[in-house]
Amino acid sequence: MKSLYKFLIIFSLLSLFISCTDHYVNSVNPVPTETTYFGVMEVRKTGGNFATAQIPNSGLATGNYKIIVFPKAMELKSYYVKADKQGNIEVNYKLEKAIEVESGYDGTVFGVLRIINESGSRAINIPVGFVP
Amino acid sequence: MKQILICACLLITTLSTKAQELPNFRLNLTGGYSYFTATDPNDAGSEMFINNDTFKKYNRDLQWGLNAEGNVHYLLKNGLGFGAKYRYMKTDVSETDLLFDAGDAHYGVVNVSEENKIMFIAPSLMYALWLEPTRKFLGSGALSVGYAYLESSGTVDNESAMFSGSNGGFQIDLGVDYFLTRNISVGLSTGYFYAKIKEVNINLSENKTKLPENVQPNLSSLKLNLSLSSNF
Numbered sequence: 217m218k219s220l221y222k223f224l225i226i227f228s229l230l231s232l233f234i235s236c237t238d239h240y241v242n243s244v245n246p247v248p249t250e251t252t253y254f255g256v257m258e259v260r261k262t263g264g265n266f267a268t269a270q271i272p273n274s275g276l277a278t279g280n281y282k283i284i285v286f287p288k289a290m291e292l293k294s295y296y297v298k299a300d301k302q303g304n305i306e307v308n309y310k311l312e313k314a315i316e317v318e319s320g321y322d323g324t325v326f327g328v329l330r331i332i333n334e335s336g337s338r339a340i341n342i343p344v345g346f347v348p
Numbered sequence: 349m350k351q352i353l354i355c356a357c358l359l360i361t362t363l364s365t366k367a368q369e370l371p372n373f374r375l376n377l378t379g380g381y382s383y384f385t386a387t388d389p390n391d392a393g394s395e396m397f398i399n400n401d402t403f404k405k406y407n408r409d410l411q412w413g414l415n416a417e418g419n420v421h422y423l424l425k426n427g428l429g430f431g432a433k434y435r436y437m438k439t440d441v442s443e444t445d446l447l448f449d450a451g452d453a454h455y456g457v458v459n460v461s462e463e464n465k466i467m468f469i470a471p472s473l474m475y476a477l478w479l480e481p482t483r484k485f486l487g488s489g490a491l492s493v494g495y496a497y498l499e500s501s502g503t504v505d506n507e508s509a510m511f512s513g514s515n516g517g518f519q520i521d522l523g524v525d526y527f528l529t530r531n532i533s534v535g536l537s538t539g540y541f542y543a544k545i546k547e548v549n550i551n552l553s554e555n556k557t558k559l560p561e562n563v564q565p566n567l568s569s570l571k572l573n574l575s576l577s578s579n580f
Contacts, residue, residue: 284457285450295445295457327454336506 248332248339251275256345257307257329259290261314266293271305271329271342280334283307287327287344289315297331305331315346323347370427370476370486371531371579376419378537380573382437384411386566398447398455406444410462413439415571419490421474429474433492433519435541437466437569443503462502466567468517468541470494479524486533490521496543498565511550511557517543517567525577533577543567 257271276299283295293308307329317324329342397403414437421431440463450456470492479485496517501510523537545565547556559565 282457282459285454286457288453288455 248337250339250341253340253342256323256325256343258323258345258347259309259311260347262309262311264310264312266308266310269307269309271307272302274299274303274305274331274340274342276303276305276331276333276338276340278303281305281331282334283329284332284339285328285330287329289313289326290344311346314348317346317348370423370425370478372423373580374419374421374423374429374431374476374577375579376417376421376575376577378417378419378573378575380415380537380571382413382415382439382541382569382571384413384439384567384569386568396448398449400447402444403446406441406446406460409441409444410439410464413437413464413569415573417573419472419474421472421490423474423476427476429472429476429490431472431474433468433470433472433490433494435466435468435519437464437468437541439464459505460502462500464565465499466543467497468492468494468519468543470517470519484527486525486527486535488521488523488525490523490539491518492521493518496545496567498543498545498567500565509551511548513545513548513556513565515543515545515547517541523575525575527579531579533579535575535577537571537573537575539571541567541569541571 253271253274255272257269259269260267278299278301281297281299283292283297286292289311291310291312293310297305297307299305315324315326323345325343325345327344329344330339331342332339415435417433417435419431419433421429423429441461443459443461445457445459447455447457471494472490472492474488474490476486476488479487494517495514497512497514499510499512502508519539519541521537521539523535525533525535527533544567545559547558549555550557
């Protein structure tokens with residue numbers, strides 16, 4: 217069944233500026249090519265256990281990727297994920313508390329997962345949706 | 349006969365005392381662990397990182413490092429010694445993913461690694477004394493004031509940089525040595541080192557950058573070392 221979602225959060229740009237970089241020169245890195253996933257990574261309440269969420273047909277090439285932004289409500293088992301030949305990605309997560317879903321909707325998007333490739337040249341933003 | 353025996357005893361006693369006098373020259377090598385008391389990255393102006401287990405491990409790894417030291421002193425009969433010290437310290441953290449607050453109810457993940465090398469060279473004033481009558485255990489204390497140099501390199505995700513700087517510093521040492529032979533002693537030494545770097549050269553540039561006070565590297569550290577000395 218196709219789910220309907222209400223968008224509660226839109227994407228925010230990530231700016232890397234931490235206290236340690238007061239000591240360092242911020243060398244100019246190429247800005248990654250950004251795409252948005254035309255779908256939603258569905259998650260459910262897991263309590264204290266880790267579960268697996270799927271990101272099918274992400275459009276990413278086979279290889280290793282890193283999650284560099286994720287919703288605070290979730291806990292990730294690993295920040296490193298792999299895309300298979302079809303671009304499918306699995307994310308191990310824990311979601312201890314349910315997210316409020318407005319009546320009339322099947323779920324709600326409560327955040328974004330941002331995944332970047334090893335070279336930092338390509339990033340994809342994936343909406344994360346809670347389904348009760 | 350009695351007088352001869354008494355004289356002989358006095359002579360032997362005197363000779364024995366002379367054989368156990370303080371050495372004139374002492375070469376001391378030590379190695380062990382340093383504990384840096386001020387390395388929490390979150391101290392540098394803002395609570396940037398999330399204080400989770402990964403951050404605690406990162407901070408813990410930065411706080412501990414290895415050190416090696418060489419000291420050479422010329423000792424006077426009264427126990428006062430003059431000499432020099434050279435010390436090398438290193439602390440490093442391999443790549444670690446730290447969480448920070450990215451805003452809008454999201455965490456960001458950043459990969460951080462850091463390596464710090466510290467060198468300290470200084471003239472040194474020392475005082476040594478026997479701790480017990482058999483003169484097997486030698487206690488010593490030293491104060492060294494000199495030049496400290498820091499070279500720090502690190503990466504934040506794909507960005508890497510290094511900076512170096514120097515300033516005055518001092519070290520206070522306390523040690524106990526056990527004489528295995530007349531010339532060789534082993535022991536333990538502990539001490540406190542302080543230096544603060546205020547100006548740095550970033551990425552090998554010739555220009556110095558003055559750092560704000562809250563981000564100036566504080567190299568305060570305690571040490572616990574094993575030592576080996578050659579005494580003449």
